[in-house]
Amino acid sequence: MIQQALFVITLGVAIYFIRKRVLRLWANIKQGKDRVINDRPGERLSNMVLVAFGQKKMFKKFIPAFLHLFIYVGFVVINLEVLEFIIDGVAGTHRIFAPYLGGFYTVLMNIFEFLALAVLLSCVFFLIRRNVLKIKRFHAAELTAWPRLDANIILCTEIVLMLAILNMNAADQVLQQLGADHYTPTGKLVLSSFFVPLYDSLSETALAVIERGAWWFHIIGILAFAVYVTYSKHLHIFLAFPNTYFANLEPKGHMKNMPVVTNEVKLMLGLADANATPPAEPGRFGARDVRDLSWNNLMAAYSCTECGRCTAECPANLTGKKLSPRKIMMDTRDRMEEIGKSLESGGPGAEDGKFLLGDYITKEEINACTSCNACVEACPVMINPLEIILELRRYVAMEESGSPASWNSMFQNIETSFAPWKFPPSDRFKWAQD
Amino acid sequence: MNVVTMADMAAKGESPEVLFWVGCAGSFDDRYKRVTRAFVKILQAVNINFAVLGPEETCTGDPARRAGNEFLFQMQAMSNIQVLNGYNIKKIVTACPHCFNTIKNEYPELGGNYEVIHHSAFLQQLIQEGKIKVEGGSFKGKKITYHDSCYLGRANNIYEAPRSVLEALDADLVEMKRCRTTGLCCGAGGAQMFKEPEKGDKDINIERTEEALATGATTIAVACPFCMTMLSDGVKGKERENDVKVKDLAELIAESQGLQ
Numbered sequence A: 001m002i003q004q005a006l007f008v009i010t011l012g013v014a015i016y017f018i019r020k021r022v023l024r025l026w027a028n029i030k031q032g033k034d035r036v037i038n039d040r041p042g043e044r045l046s047n048m049v050l051v052a053f054g055q056k057k058m059f060k061k062f063i064p065a066f067l068h069l070f071i072y073v074g075f076v077v078i079n080l081e082v083l084e085f086i087i088d089g090v091a092g093t094h095r096i097f098a099p100y101l102g103g104f105y106t107v108l109m110n111i112f113e114f115l116a117l118a119v120l121l122s123c124v125f126f127l128i129r130r131n132v133l134k135i136k137r138f139h140a141a142e143l144t145a146w147p148r149l150d151a152n153i154i155l156c157t158e159i160v161l162m163l164a165i166l167n168m169n170a171a172d173q174v175l176q177q178l179g180a181d182h183y184t185p186t187g188k189l190v191l192s193s194f195f196v197p198l199y200d201s202l203s204e205t206a207l208a209v210i211e212r213g214a215w216w217f218h219i220i221g222i223l224a225f226a227v228y229v230t231y232s233k234h235l236h237i238f239l240a241f242p243n244t245y246f247a248n249l250e251p252k253g254h255m256k257n258m259p260v261v262t263n264e265v266k267l268m269l270g271l272a273d274a275n276a277t278p279p280a281e282p283g284r285f286g287a288r289d290v291r292d293l294s295w296n297n298l299m300a301a302y303s304c305t306e307c308g309r310c311t312a313e314c315p316a317n318l319t320g321k322k323l324s325p326r327k328i329m330m331d332t333r334d335r336m337e338e339i340g341k342s343l344e345s346g347g348p349g350a351e352d353g354k355f356l357l358g359d360y361i362t363k364e365e366i367n368a369c370t371s372c373n374a375c376v377e378a379c380p381v382m383i384n385p386l387e388i389i390l391e392l393r394r395y396v397a398m399e400e401s402g403s404p405a406s407w408n409s410m411f412q413n414i415e416t417s418f419a420p421w422k423f424p425p426s427d428r429f430k431w432a433q434d
Numbered sequence B: 001m002n003v004v005t006m007a008d009m010a011a012k013g014e015s016p017e018v019l020f021w022v023g024c025a026g027s028f029d030d031r032y033k034r035v036t037r038a039f040v041k042i043l044q045a046v047n048i049n050f051a052v053l054g055p056e057e058t059c060t061g062d063p064a065r066r067a068g069n070e071f072l073f074q075m076q077a078m079s080n081i082q083v084l085n086g087y088n089i090k091k092i093v094t095a096c097p098h099c100f101n102t103i104k105n106e107y108p109e110l111g112g113n114y115e116v117i118h119h120s121a122f123l124q125q126l127i128q129e130g131k132i133k134v135e136g137g138s139f140k141g142k143k144i145t146y147h148d149s150c151y152l153g154r155a156n157n158i159y160e161a162p163r164s165v166l167e168a169l170d171a172d173l174v175e176m177k178r179c180r181t182t183g184l185c186c187g188a189g190g191a192q193m194f195k196e197p198e199k200g201d202k203d204i205n206i207e208r209t210e211e212a213l214a215t216g217a218t219t220i221a222v223a224c225p226f227c228m229t230m231l232s233d234g235v236k237g238k239e240r241e242n243d244v245k246v247k248d249l250a251e252l253i254a255e256s257q258g259l260q
Helices: A002-030 A041-053 A056-060 A062-091 A103-131 A145-177 A192-199 A204-229 A233-245 A259-268 A295-303 A309-313 A325-344 A356-360 A363-367 A374-378 A385-400 A405-417 B006-011 B023-028 B030-045 B062-066 B070-086 B097-106 B119-128 B160-168 B204-214 B225-237 B249-256
Strands: B018-021 B091-094 B115-118 B143-146 B172-174 B219-222 B245-248
Touching: A002 A062, A002 A204, A002 A295, A002 A325, A041 A056, A041 A233, A056 A062, A062 A103, A062 A145, A062 A204, A103 A145, A145 A192, A145 A204, A145 A233, A204 A233, A233 A295, A259 B070, A295 A325, A295 A385, A309 A325, A309 A374, A325 A356, A325 A385, A356 A385, A363 A385, A374 A385, A385 B070, A405 B062, A405 B070, B018 B030, B023 B030, B023 B225, B030 B119, B030 B225, B030 B245, B030 B249, B062 B070, B062 B097, B070 B097, B091 B097, B091 B119, B097 B115, B115 B119, B119 B160, B119 B249, B143 B160, B160 B172, B160 B249, B204 B225, B219 B225, B219 B249, B225 B245, B245 B249
Parallel strands: B018 B091, B091 B115, B143 B172, B143 B219, B219 B245
Antiparallel strands: none
């Protein structure tokens, strides 16, 4: 009874924190501008199934794709066992599914154990890649102490959780052999039986403590991890799905139109439709802060797991410029977090005198972008850093007239000579005369 | 060379099969004017009924939009659309991927709806239809590498048309390590063409040129005026302009037809 009560309290605490955080994330994302994305649901669903569920874009790099797949399948499948944990915890039962599923339960548990080992080994490989082999994209400038620690915490937590499962099953098997009360036979669990020699000389009481300890450790670990994930780059495990669903379906070269500008230009050219209702005044042309971006840009920032494939492909970054598409996404997220935290503590929120452009992202960074779409192509979850960069440039050009001097000359040339270079328009057709 | 403008055609009450959108680089840049003329020679050789806007053409607005100046972009776009719609243009071919991308993907929202074809796809079609016959000649066995323009490739998923044009030349097509979806930008897109690069360790065009030279190709084929400038500068920077040529697809086809 005490265990049941403790379990329900633990579960309640975890749910309380997760709910609170999810509402904050939702509010942060909703700071962005509305944008209706409801066209072509079939194509969107297919992107989600292939890219998020099927991990299609991960397989451009085979080794990490394979290791990642183990962790992903392990996560999804082992969570079925968590369902049993929760029912057992609330009802005070032990392995409630075992008697009903019989031999199939043994098969299932063995699959879980195999996956647990695969997850464990993959995490070890990933830790080696990050910390020993020092793969370049994990050691870029924007990966400061916290993002690196975040990655290592996630990997180590997963290893520890998997070890807990295997040890719990080992102790459980010994208890079954001893015929202890409540320990329903599970059949032979192949991998965890390798741990049995550690335990088979212990007393029944000691074993029960270890088994219960591992059980509690695992479930508290999972619940704590679930809370942690919502504060971490690991959010991609959930947000990859909506992010791929709402991803851009237009050709990548297409830049989002600004209807409010269309309206003004039509007025200037005398093309305006007298009956057209003018669109609402924009807060700002382009984006200076996260609130000027669309909600889907903000959701994308939370979907980013900082893998750095975008930055590894960015021609500006590769040649030593300050621009890093990954940093654009991390900055967008960090600015949202800053505003969210301030609002939670009754602070000024977005009115704190700080801005995404200037306090987080510099003009030097956005000016270096060639709009080549390499970052967009590289992202395994279809994040679009380019859209944010171009929105920031729009703010600089239209609200500040702060573009680089040579761009301002280029604008002037287009205005006066109708070409980006200063040639007389009358020379435009001269190529045919030479 | 005798090239008909839309104004001439409209005066005679005629309409062309296709409008050739020359673009600013094709009109003013000395190097790219040669590409414009090569493409015109091909169109004339295969008797395509085409016209150009001539002095009525203006910048599509692409660099202004990418640099953030949406007003200027839309001013350009609207006035171009007025001209194009005024002539009732249905089909446009252009040798510039930036013009291609803008007219094809961004003009429809502003009232300009046309069938837009990049010259690489147009040439591919002419070859497939047998209108251009490339006899295995001067290109046989020559090493050519193709540099993907971002605005053709990733921006519009056109990877195969330029390659199939080059394959028709019977040349030895060698790929760079970064090609197709992972092709490295020449460094000029997003209005970079019109300013100095930001501070860094290296210029992007040099990085790309080194990769192209590493293939051992003697011809670097391009399909974009900005890539042409950036890679030509890169080849000069590496002092290889005597043995390595940067050429547009249209120039290569024109050469193979004895039109140059």
